[in-house]
Amino acid sequence: MSLLKFHTSGIYCEQGNFFIDPWVPVDYALITHAHSDHARAGSKKYLCHTYTKPLLQYRLGEGIYETTEWNQPLYINGVKVSFHPAGHIIGSSQIRVEYKGEVWVVSGDYKIENDGISGAFEPITCHHFITESTFGLPIYNWLPQQKIFEEIQQWVMQNHSRQQTSVLIAYSLGKAQRLLPCLQQTGLPIYAHGAVYNIHQTLINSGHTLPMIFPITKETSPKEFAGNIIIAPSSALDSPWIRKFTPYSVGICSGWMQVRGHQRRRNADAGFALSDHCDWKGLLQAINATRAEQVYVTHGFQSVFSRYLNEQNIQASEVITNYGNEEDETASIV
Amino acid sequence: MVMKKTKQHQSYDMKHFAQLIWQLGTSTKTNAKIDALANYFAEAKQKDISWLIALFTGRRPKRTISAAHLQQWCIELTQHPRWLFDECYHTVGDLAETIALLLPPPEGESTQSSLADILASLKLVSTQNDEAKKQFILQHWQSMNTRERFVFNKLITGGFRIGISQKTMVNALAKFTQLDPAIIAHRISGQWDPSTTTPEQLLNEEIQQTDISKPYPFYLAYAIEGMPEHPDEWMAEWKWDGIRGQLIKRNRQFYVWSRGEELMTEKFPEYNALAEKLPDGTVLDGEIIPSIEQTPLSFNLLQTRIGRKNLTKKQLQEVPVTFFAFDLLEWQGQDIRTTPLAERRRILSSLIHSLNEPALILSKEVPFQSWQQLEQVRMHSRDNGAEGLMIKRLSSTYQTGRKKGDWWKWKIDPLVIDAVMIYAQKGHGRRSNLYTDYTFAVRSDDQLITFTKAYSGLTDQEIAQVDAFVKKNSLEKFGPVRTVKPELVFEIAFEGIAESKRHKSGVALRFPRINRWRKDKTVDDINTLEDLKKMLEQFG
Known part of the structure; x- marks a missing residue:
């Protein structure tokens, strides 16, 4: 047995x-x-x-x-x-x-x-x-994390120079926290969808040290996040919520992004095969x-x-x- | 000077081309694509620009190395079993990309070659033996990253349909050259060789090489969105189901172009008499249709005829082809596209009448007093071998590409049948790694008989649901096709039905697609083979 x-x-x-x-x-x-x-x-x-x-x-x-x-x-x-x-x-x-x-x-x-x-x-x-x-x-062969982080940073800075907001799609538990040290290095403020922010707070409250992020609420003025960074879960992609960030560019962080077809059907502007x-x-x-x-x-x-x-x-x-x-x-x- | 002054960076190579292709393939915004293209036009070498235009307008280089060889060399290099390679291919849905993803990381110097260099050397290697070809490929793979390899493989396997339509390419060129898109569309059409034609020669009117075979860009219609006012300002004609084409006679030379910008002169010996009789400086627009005594035959017959390399006497007898002309674009050597339609038709009609050739007939006007009356006539489209009506404004000019306003399609409702899905296969492109290609069956006593495949028609969300169903309910696991529990019922729509000896069901459908998912029906409620046979009798 x-x-x-x-x-x-x-x-x-x-x-x-x-x-x-x-x-x-x-x-x-x-x-x-x-x-x-x-x-x-x-x-x-x-x-x-x-x-x-x-x-x-x-x-x-x-x-x-x-x-x-x-x-x-x-x-x-x-x-x-x-x-x-x-x-x-x-x-x-x-x-x-x-x-x-x-x-x-x-x-x-x-x-x-x-x-x-x-x-x-x-x-x-x-x-x-x-x-x-x-x-x-x-x-499915991943590049080293450092290399993908550099690509993400470049993409974020390029968007920033065009005054576009970078919306990074990442799972609210795991990928979102993993991205923070990478994004922190750009020096730009990082905003988060409620789902990401709540997990973040839960982790902070239980003693983890994480870079600072700001919640997006109804009161957050669009001027604040213009050209900066937003982290959101994939459910936000097809929702009206995302539209208030226009002009923005969407980058999805997922191993599935290794294949072009996946990226195309998600309607992402950029895909990062970070898994x-x-x-x-x-x-x-x-x-x-x-x-x-x-x-x-x-x-x-x-x-x-x-x-x-x-x-x-x-x-x-x-x-x-x-x-x-x-x-x-x-x-x-x- | 048509092209803006270009910097012509000597360093602009394959890397930049791969970068451009990647941007075009993933960007979701047309304007971003146009900017990326315009940027490339400004920076790249002239020869590369010619090739870029050619590749995105369906002028792909001749295939010099077979896809089977690429696969084999990739397998040798990676040492994966073939079945594993196949699984990867089914998942990715694109051979060039599968190979690019599987190859080991590059070694040594990265490539410095330009797009034109690579295409030129590909042409050179075509005459060499397999071993030399293999060395050539391996060497290039070794000097490229994944994205470069993908583009390189695409250049070899052909089918360069990545990210942008011909229309986007035309608009980008228009933006860059400050010319009208309609002029660009015309100048880049027809026969030209990107390895010998510079962008300047292609786009600049003064030095443009005269190509007497050059067709005009086709004017295409959208589906009607509501009947326009003043029916007396409009004409109607049948919408034929054939191959849209232009007949061109210039300098005593005769050409037949299809809408897909394919030169098809040799395929239709029936038109030989026209080659003699049409006056020089004439371009006709119309539909290439198999027909006997002005009555169209099934489009299926034409398709089988087109597929053959050599035409037999029997085929010419059984499936003779006629040209149903409906417009005149050039007359006595003059481009008359801006002349009103009514006038163009008048000249066309008298021309056809005077020629009196059975292979060339006028696509007749369908008279009507009111839209209501025309709607009644439209009901009889299938009896006339048509798939509906075309509505055209009598004063309309002949425009470029798909435009709203003056020409409309008014198609009849499709035929429909309820069927059950029994096989599924993973899709390609943006449907990679999803079960999106289905085979459907109808009932015949206690058996299920397959009768068609269909791809499009479901929403992304429905596709995800069907995909999950297939993954949970498939009986066979390896290979591309999965046998699925016959449970999901769909309404299949199609434009026509014809007899077919190749299919088990005995019928072949025209333009089958999924109309909707019948979640309200079970496999017991689907249509029968007999229902299909009845449709064949009525509409076949």
């Missing part, structure tokens, strides 16, 4: 009687990170990383949230459980589960490039590895580092990616889950 099972409600550990990132309410839910496709409301009790707790409180409401730090083993019904940095967003963790010498790792969403804000991804040796495959095709997920090489590097005997491939290009792994003599199978509907990705297919 295997230690973790793919149950209709999520990933289940029978021995420990807990779920990891379940998509329906359960008694005890271990949460890899606070994105809405991994953290859902209604469970009786949660366990997450310390940084994730205020985000869950903000998004899911009050409840019972136990916390843990990275690399601090704890035992649940005799099953050894520990959290390890996944490098995806603030607080994001891989969850390592061990019982009678058998080790499983649920990676949640992850990236191996250290973005300076989400914690550096930690490779963990295991027998069974559950991986995402959001960008599991070799056409909080691994690219193709990153996925392979991470999987090789685990030395896992068996890999389970979830949300993304799971059938292609698992076939490729099998051909590389890494035993892999695809698993259908309900993950992979982060705001920016659903919107990107629209």
Whole structure:
């Protein structure tokens, strides 16, 4: 009998009687990170990383949230459980589960490039590895973060010189915070859509240090943000809200921007392939580092990616889950 | 001097061209595109400008290296299995871009070549063997970044439809040269070779090389938005479903141009008699239509005929082609496009009458007293082999491109049928990595029979919903086509129906598209093959 099972409600550990990132309410839910496709409301009790707790409180409401730090083993019904940095967003963790010498790792969403804000991804040796495959095709190869930041800065300054407002579309949790150090270097004031601002405040209030941003309210005069920077989630793109920034230019920050067609159908003026997920090489590097005997491939290009792994003599199978509907990705297919 | 003084930067190379293409391909604002083009005209080398104009007006260089070779060399270089390459291609939806994204990062010196240099060397390499071609390609790939490679690959694979229409190109040139767009549209039409023609020669009237085959830019109509006042100031004629074309006779030479700016003289030997008889200095506008005794045949027949390299006697007998002329643009060597339509038609009519050639007929006027009465006539369009009516102001000049006001299309409502989607495939361009190309079936007893594919017609939001459905309900996982659970019902609209031996259903549709998603219907409610056959009987 295997230690973790793919149950209709999520990933289940029978021995420990807990779920990891379940998509329906359960008694005890271990949460890899606070994105809405991994953290859902209604469970009786949660366990997450310390940084994730205020985000869950903000998004899911009050409840019972136990916390843990990275690399601090704890035992649940005799099953050894520990959290390890996944490098995806603030607080994001891989969850390592061990019982009678058998080790499983649920990676949640992850990236191996250290973005300076989400914690550096930690490779963990295991027998069974559950991986995402959001960008599991070799056409997805990211440039180093520094290089993309330079492109974004150039674009922002070019807009500024034409007195256009730069509207950067970024997921309100994760990408928005990751962009801030890059944008801060332009010296221009940064304004934020309410969704971005609320997450920002939640993080500040729980002790994170982040560059200063200003909320956009009904009272904010258009003169203030003219030629400056606005960060907004993708839902803002097709809304009347964005029109009051005219003249503006839209730049979308998402791994999907790697392909021209995606960028064109989003009607973006610029696309920056900046992702909080691994690219193709990153996925392979991470999987090789685990030395896992068996890999389970979830949300993304799971059938292609698992076939490729099998051909590389890494035993892999695809698993259908309900993950992979982060705001920016659903919107990107629209 | 038509072209403004240019700086002609020697350093203006492939990098700048790639940058321009990227801007054109991603910018959402037409004015930004026009500015980017005008900027390029001001800075780039003359030869590069000629090529730029050529590429964006459908004059692509001859293909010298096959797409299959590019694929093969990319696979060798990346060492990916072929199936993985194919998966990437299905996702990206563009071969040139797929290869550009897959290649390993560049090594060594970056390219210094200009657009014209690269096109010239591509032409040179065409006569060499495969090994030499391969070395040429690999060398260039190695000196280029992803965007440059994409453009380079596009130059080889052809189909340079990126970001801008011919109209935008014309407007950008007009802005740069301060000439009227209609004049630009005319000057860049017809036959010219970008490797030997400078922009100056192309655009400057005084030194423009006389090209006696040059067609006029076509005047195109929009769909009618409401009946105009004073019906007595208007004429009506049938809207034919053929190939829009111009017949040109100058200097005892005869040319047939299609609206797609393709020279098709050789395709229609029926017009040979006209080549003799038409007086010099004559240009006719009309529709190339397969017809017998002035009655149009199905457009499908013309399509199969066009596709053949060599025409057989049998085809010429079974699908003879007539020219339904409706306008006269040049007469006795004079451009008469500004003469009122009524007068142009009068000369046209007497010309056709005097020639008395069966391959050339006048597209007849449809008389009417009131719009209400004309609407009744319009109902009988299909019986006349037409797809509706054209309404033209009698005093109208012959304008350039698609314009509102004087000419209108008044098409009949399409035929419709309810069908279920059973296959889906990922799309191209802005629909990359989305299931947007569907195959539909109707019922025949307990079987589902496919009868058409359709692409357009859904909103982006509906596409996203169908895409999600396909991803959840597909039975086959690899390869481009997915078999889908027959559940989603759509209303398919089409302009005509013809018998077809190639299709399992026995019918071929003209311009099929999705009219709407019938969420109110299940697979039990769809139309049957018999319904289609009845339509074939009635309208085929």
